[in-house]
Amino acid sequence: MPLHRLLYTSEMALIGSETDIRQQVADIVARSAARNVADGLTGALLQTRGMFIQALEGPLAAIEATFERICCDLRHRRVDLQEFVRADSRVFGEWSMVNITPDRTIEKLFTAAELLSEQEHEAVSAQATIQLMRSLLLTNSTPMTHSSLQSTRFS
Amino acid sequence: MHQLYACITEQHDLRFVAVAAIICALGTYSTFAIGRQVFREQAWQERLAWWATGVVTTSVAIWATHFVAMLAYEPSLEIGFSISLTGASLLVAVLLVGSGAGLVVARPTLPGRIFGGGLIGLAIGAMHYTGMSAYFVQGTLHWDVRTVVVSVVIGIVLGSLSMVVGFHPRRTVRRLAPLLLLAAVCGTHFIGMDALTISFDPSVAIPGGSMNTTILSLLTANAALLILGVSLIALRLWRLNKLRHEAESQRLRDLADIAVEGLLICAGDTITGINHSLERVLCLPREELIGAPLQRLLPDLTAADIPLSHELDAILLDAAGERVPVRVIAQSIVIKAKPHTVVAVRDQRERLRSEAEMHRLAHHDTLTGLANRRRFNEALAERFATRHGEDAFALLVLDLDRFKSVNDTSGHGMGDALLCRVARRLERATHADDLVVRLGGDEFAILKGGGTKLGEIQALAERVIDLLGRPFLIDGHVLNIGASVGIALAPSDGTTPEHLMGSADLALYGAKEDGRGRYRVFEDGMNARIQARRSLEMDLRRAIARQEFTLHYQPQVDARTGAYDGAEALIRWHHPERGVVSPVDFIPLAEETGLIGPLGEWVLRTACTDALTWPAHLTVAVNLSPVQFRDARLATTIRGILAETGLPGSRLEVEITEGSLLQDEQRTLAILRELRTLGIRISMDDFGTGYSSLSYLRRFPFDKIKIDQSFVRQTPEDKDSAAIVRAIAMLGTSLGLKTTAEGVETQAQSEFITDEGCDQLQGYLISRPVPLEAITALFASSPLALTA
Numbered sequence: 040m041p042l043h044r045l046l047y048t049s050e051m052a053l054i055g056s057e058t059d060i061r062q063q064v065a066d067i068v069a070r071s072a073a074r075n076v077a078d079g080l081t082g083a084l085l086q087t088r089g090m091f092i093q094a095l096e097g098p099l100a101a102i103e104a105t106f107e108r109i110c111c112d113l114r115h116r117r118v119d120l121q122e123f124v125r126a127d128s129r130v131f132g133e134w135s136m137v138n139i140t141p142d143r144t145i146e147k148l149f150t151a152a153e154l155l156s157e158q159e160h161e162a163v164s165a166q167a168t169i170q171l172m173r174s175l176l177l178t179n180s181t182p183m184t185h186s187s188l189q190s191t192r193f194s
Numbered sequence: 195m196h197q198l199y200a201c202i203t204e205q206h207d208l209r210f211v212a213v214a215a216i217i218c219a220l221g222t223y224s225t226f227a228i229g230r231q232v233f234r235e236q237a238w239q240e241r242l243a244w245w246a247t248g249v250v251t252t253s254v255a256i257w258a259t260h261f262v263a264m265l266a267y268e269p270s271l272e273i274g275f276s277i278s279l280t281g282a283s284l285l286v287a288v289l290l291v292g293s294g295a296g297l298v299v300a301r302p303t304l305p306g307r308i309f310g311g312g313l314i315g316l317a318i319g320a321m322h323y324t325g326m327s328a329y330f331v332q333g334t335l336h337w338d339v340r341t342v343v344v345s346v347v348i349g350i351v352l353g354s355l356s357m358v359v360g361f362h363p364r365r366t367v368r369r370l371a372p373l374l375l376l377a378a379v380c381g382t383h384f385i386g387m388d389a390l391t392i393s394f395d396p397s398v399a400i401p402g403g404s405m406n407t408t409i410l411s412l413l414t415a416n417a418a419l420l421i422l423g424v425s426l427i428a429l430r431l432w433r434l435n436k437l438r439h440e441a442e443s444q445r446l447r448d449l450a451d452i453a454v455e456g457l458l459i460c461a462g463d464t465i466t467g468i469n470h471s472l473e474r475v476l477c478l479p480r481e482e483l484i485g486a487p488l489q490r491l492l493p494d495l496t497a498a499d500i501p502l503s504h505e506l507d508a509i510l511l512d513a514a515g516e517r518v519p520v521r522v523i524a525q526s527i528v529i530k531a532k533p534h535t536v537v538a539v540r541d542q543r544e545r546l547r548s549e550a551e552m553h554r555l556a557h558h559d560t561l562t563g564l565a566n567r568r569r570f571n572e573a574l575a576e577r578f579a580t581r582h583g584e585d586a587f588a589l590l591v592l593d594l595d596r597f598k599s600v601n602d603t604s605g606h607g608m609g610d611a612l613l614c615r616v617a618r619r620l621e622r623a624t625h626a627d628d629l630v631v632r633l634g635g636d637e638f639a640i641l642k643g644g645g646t647k648l649g650e651i652q653a654l655a656e657r658v659i660d661l662l663g664r665p666f667l668i669d670g671h672v673l674n675i676g677a678s679v680g681i682a683l684a685p686s687d688g689t690t691p692e693h694l695m696g697s698a699d700l701a702l703y704g705a706k707e708d709g710r711g712r713y714r715v716f717e718d719g720m721n722a723r724i725q726a727r728r729s730l731e732m733d734l735r736r737a738i739a740r741q742e743f744t745l746h747y748q749p750q751v752d753a754r755t756g757a758y759d760g761a762e763a764l765i766r767w768h769h770p771e772r773g774v775v776s777p778v779d780f781i782p783l784a785e786e787t788g789l790i791g792p793l794g795e796w797v798l799r800t801a802c803t804d805a806l807t808w809p810a811h812l813t814v815a816v817n818l819s820p821v822q823f824r825d826a827r828l829a830t831t832i833r834g835i836l837a838e839t840g841l842p843g844s845r846l847e848v849e850i851t852e853g854s855l856l857q858d859e860q861r862t863l864a865i866l867r868e869l870r871t872l873g874i875r876i877s878m879d880d881f882g883t884g885y886s887s888l889s890y891l892r893r894f895p896f897d898k899i900k901i902d903q904s905f906v907r908q909t910p911e912d913k914d915s916a917a918i919v920r921a922i923a924m925l926g927t928s929l930g931l932k933t934t935a936e937g938v939e940t941q942a943q944s945e946f947i948t949d950e951g952c953d954q955l956q957g958y959l960i961s962r963p964v965p966l967e968a969i970t971a972l973f974a975s976s977p978l979a980l981t982a
Contacts, residue, residue, distance in 0.1 A: 043670075045667075099670055102667070103667040103668070103669075103670075106665075106667050107615065107618075107666075107667065110619065110661065110664040110665070110666070111618065111619055111622040111661065112622075113622065113623075113657065113661075116660060117660065117663075118664040118665070120664075120665040120672060123667065123672055
C-alpha cells in the first residue's frame, strides 16, 4: 500500500496554565497514539511558541480521516497544510505519535515559525522541518536532556 | 368371601339387587360427571349449584342403593322400616357426602381428595348403619363387630381411592372412579349385611306406621332413578349449552385473532378478552389481562369514553410500561346476552415512524443530511412568530468561496463529497441549538440559537470561516475552499423572514466584496444600496413603456479609404428625474431581471428601422447580451424583426462578447449559424480582454474581431498594447476576419492602427455616438472619404 506523508502547522487554541496545557497536549498525543496504532499511522507532534507542527504518515485513507478530524477540531486554529506527498518510507516509523517539546535553547535556534516562513510552503521547508523533528527525537537522549519526550513505540 | 357371596345370592332377592346395582352405578357415574362439572365452572354460584346437585345425587344414590338392597334382603321374616330413621339416614348421607365433596372441591390436592373421599366413604357406612337402625324385623339383630368395622373401612378406603382416581389427569384412570365408588357402596352394604345375623323372636313386634315394603320399594327405586336421571339429563343439557357457548366464544376469538388490529373486549370497564394482535403489541398473554380493569391498558380512559364514530388518540401501556401511541374506536356487541364493548386498538407507531421519516426527508437535504430550505423557512417563520418584544436572534448565511471551480474541475462526485465534509465541519462549529441548513448548491445558513451577543456571533462566524478555510483532503486531492459569511440580526435588520434573509444576503455580498474568507454584519448602507437598485429596477420596467430609451449611433469607417461602412447602435436612457443613465448601470440590472429580453428586441427593431433611412450599403451593428443567447428563440426573433422592418440581413451586424460563448456552447453555436444563414454578420466584441481564447475564433462563425478600446487608447506609446493590437490584426488577417479598432481618439492612433493592418476604425476621432438625425445627416452630407 502506498505511503503518504502530511505535515501541517496550526496555532494552539488551548486554554489554561502552562501545566494544564502540557497535560492537555499529553492527552492529545496519548489518544492519537492509541488510534494511530489501529490505523497504521506514525508521526510526531512538535509544539513551540503556541504552535503545533505535526507530521503524519501512513495509508492515504487513514491520513485523510485523521486530518479531517484535526480540521474539525477547535483546539487548533489556522490549520495550514505544509506538505502532502507520497512517501517511499516512514520517517517516524518507530513512533505511533511522539510529542517533542524542545527546550528554550532549541526554540531559539529553530523556531518552527521561522523555519516555515523562510521558504514558505515549499517542499524544501517541509522536508527540513521533518528532518529537524526526527533529529530532535534521535538526539534527545544525549545532548538535549531538557527536552521532554513522551513517546509511544509503534510496533 | 364365600360367606359374602352366599349372603348376596342366598339371602337376597336378586332382582332387587340388580335394581340396587343399577341405581348405584348410575349414581356413582353421576357423582363424577357432576364433580368434574364443578371444576369446569368458573363462577362460584355455578360451582355451588353443581356441588349441591352432586351431593344430593350421590347421597340419594347411596341411600336408594341401600334401601333397595335392603328390600332385596329376605330374611324370611316380617320386616318394616321406621320412616323417621330412614329419613335421618338420608340426611346423614347428605351431610357427610356434602362435607366430603366440599373438601374435595375446596382442596383438590391429593390429601384433600384422600380425606374428602374418606368422608364420602364414611358417609356410606354411616348411612348404612343409620338405615339399619330403621330396619325392623321380627327377631333380634346380632352384629359381628369385626365385620362391621371391615365394612366401614372398606367404604372409607374405596371412597377415598375413588376421589383420588376420579380427578386424575388421565382419562383412563378417571374411568375407574365410578367403579371404585360403586364397589365402596356395594362393599359396605353387603359386607355390612354379612355382619348381620337375625334370630327369630316372635315377641318382637313391628312398630306401627312402618311402610309397606313393596310399595316402598317401587317408590324408592323410581324416585331415585328419577333424581339420578334428571340430574344426568340436566348435566348433559348444561354441557351441551356450555359447549355451544364455548364454540361460539371460540369462533369469536378465532375471528378476533385473525384481525390485524388489536381488539379488546370489555364488560363495563373489565377486560374479558383480547386478541393475538393486541397480545403481540402488549407482549402480554391474554390470561394476565382477562378480568383486569381497562385502565391497566388504557390509563385515563373508560369504556364509555371511547367514541363509536371516530378514532380517538390514546396511550396504551405495554408489558414493560412503555407508552404506545394508539388510536381507539369502540363498537357495542352482545355476548351471552350481556352488553359488551369491543375496542379496536390501532398501533400508531409504524405510521408515526413513517410520518417522522417522511417529515425528516422533506425537511432535510439528502446529500448532507442537514436541514433543507423548507425546514429553514419553517424554523425562521417560527422564530419570528414566537419572538416576544425585545427577543432578538441572528441569521448567518454563507457560501463557499471556490466551490464552483472544484465542482467544475474535479467533478460532481468530488463536489458532493466536499459538501458533506463542509456540513460536518459546520456542525462542529455550531452549538446544538443552532440550526445548520443547506439552502442549495454551496449556500448554507445558520439560524443561531440563543441571543444576539455580538461577541458570540462573531466567534461563531470566525469558527465557521476557520474550519471551512482548512484544507480538505479527498481521495488524495487537496482542496482549498473557504467561506464568506453574512450576518443579519432580527428584528433590527429585518422584521420578516424575507427581509432578514435579504439583509443577510447583502451582508454576504459585502463580505465577498471585501475579499473572500470574511464575515460582515449587515449595515444600513447596504440596505440603501439595495433600495437604490430596487427603485432603478422599477424605473427600468416603466422605461420601456414610457419610451425613455433612444439609440445613438457611432459611425465606423474603412481604415484605408475613410468611407463610412456603417454605425454601431448604442442605447441611451433619458430618465425623467435621474437624467441620462449609463448603460453600465442599467444593462447588468436588465440582464439580472430578464428585462434585457424586451429591451434587446426594442433595440434590434429600432436599429433595423433606422438603418433603412441610410444609404443602402451601410450596416448597423447591434450588441447582443449573453443573457439573450439563453433564449433559444433568439434567431427566430431576429428573423421576424428583419421581415417586419424589411432590412436585408446583410445590413445587420451583431456584436457578441465572450460571455455568450462561455455558456451553453451548442445552443450559442446553433443560434449563430442560423443568423449567418440570414446573411447577418457576427463580430467578436471586446477582443483582447477576458480569456480571448483563440479556439473560439476557430469554432464560432465570426466575420469580424473588434479590438478592445483599452488597447487602442494606449497605442502607439505603450509597447505592450501596440504588440497586442498588431497581434490581433495579424490574427484577423490570417484567419480571414475583418478587424475593427474601437476607441480611436487621435490621429496618431489612427495611423498606427491602419499601418498594422486593421480594416475598420471607430471612435471619437471619427465621431462620438450621435442621435439618429445627426448620423443620418452625417451619412448624407459626407458620403466620401475622411482622410486616413
